[in-house]
Amino acid sequence: MNVPFRAIRHPGNAKSPAPPGARAFPHPEPPRQRARILPVFFPFQGCPGRCVYCAQPAATGTAPASLAEHLRALEARLELAARQGAAPLELGFYGGTFTALPEPWPGRFLALAARYRASGLVTRVRCSTRPDAVSPALLDRLAAQELDMIELGVQTFHAPALAAARRGYGPEAAHAACQAVRRAGLALGVQLLPGLPGHAPGHLDADVRAALEHGPEAVRLYPCVVLRGTALADALARGEYAPWTLEATVPALADALLACWGAGVPVIRIGLAPEQDLAAHILAGPWHPALGQLARSLALLRHVRARARAMDPPPTRLLAPDRWRSDVLGHRGALGPHYAALGLAPAFEARADFLLA
DSSP, rough: OOOOOOOOOOOSOOOOOOOTTTTEEEEEEEEOOOOOEEEEOOOOTTSSSTTTOOHHHHSSOOOOOOOHHHHHHHHHHHHHHTTTTTOOOEEESSSSSSGGGGGTTTHHHHHHHHHHHHSSSEEEEEEOOGGOOOOOOHHHHHHHTOOOOEEEEOOSSSSHHHHTTTSSSHHHHHHHHHHHHTTTTTTEEEOTTTTTTTTTTTHHHHHHHHHHHHSSSSHHHHHHHOOTTHHHHHHTTTTOOOOHHHHHHHHHHHHHHHHHHHTTOEEEEOOOOOTTTTHHHHHEOOTTTTTTHHHHHHHHHHHHHHHHHHHHSOOOOEEEEEGGGHHOGGGGGHHHHOOOOOOOOTEEEOOOEEEEE
């Protein structure tokens, strides 16, 4: 029997005792260290061409500048952080193609990072790059210069979508790059961009499976949106491209999350970061300021539903940790009716795990 939806918070901090037949389980997302990352963006630097979806200044909130200017700005930021006694941080070199920067610039940025690593301010260094901009010799050199992680902008392993996006490489190069990063002893991150021309929700399932085969440390999911000034914007205007709808994107992302979580791999970003004025540059596509919460909440609901349906008799109570309240209820409480349809009225208290009873 369905019960009216009502989110309950138990008084006090004590955890309610588990009744007979109850099932406790953790949040399905694997635990991860939430390091503070200082991002450094190089719009278009090192890129061999421009992909159909790319408008890096709008996506990153960073105007193009010379590499010398970027280096000076980073040194000033690190020096200020050191003077202020800032907590240790990671450096992340994003935008552009870090491993394809002209020599000797990759080494200069890594040498600066190493200087502050020696002082304890920098604990780890990562970069993003293209699958066709890595080689075993280069990766070995970067590892020796204390680069720790490479996030590969694979975007998709689906050959037609890669060709339509003008990426300049095929699935074989993407797989080879993932393998090369792991062989070099570097941590691997995989960035996927679902919704490119010729890319359907079912292709995202295959992309996630392919990415997980390489044992990444983390995955990022950036559903494709149409930004002003891109070739994709021109295709949209000509009626040659139809972006994914938000209604199709959120369930696809939820499935991707569950697959990654099930493999013990965290998804560390969903959707473009809401940089200043970003929304003004978006013409179409599955953009939502709370896209990550929408996907995470739906993934959690599906996880709870699967566990509830496996119980006999069916549970009538869901006790959830207070810290997961927003993920359970969904954006603006939208998932309440779905829990009610399961016969569950979520209650929240100071506990570590979820409990179905």
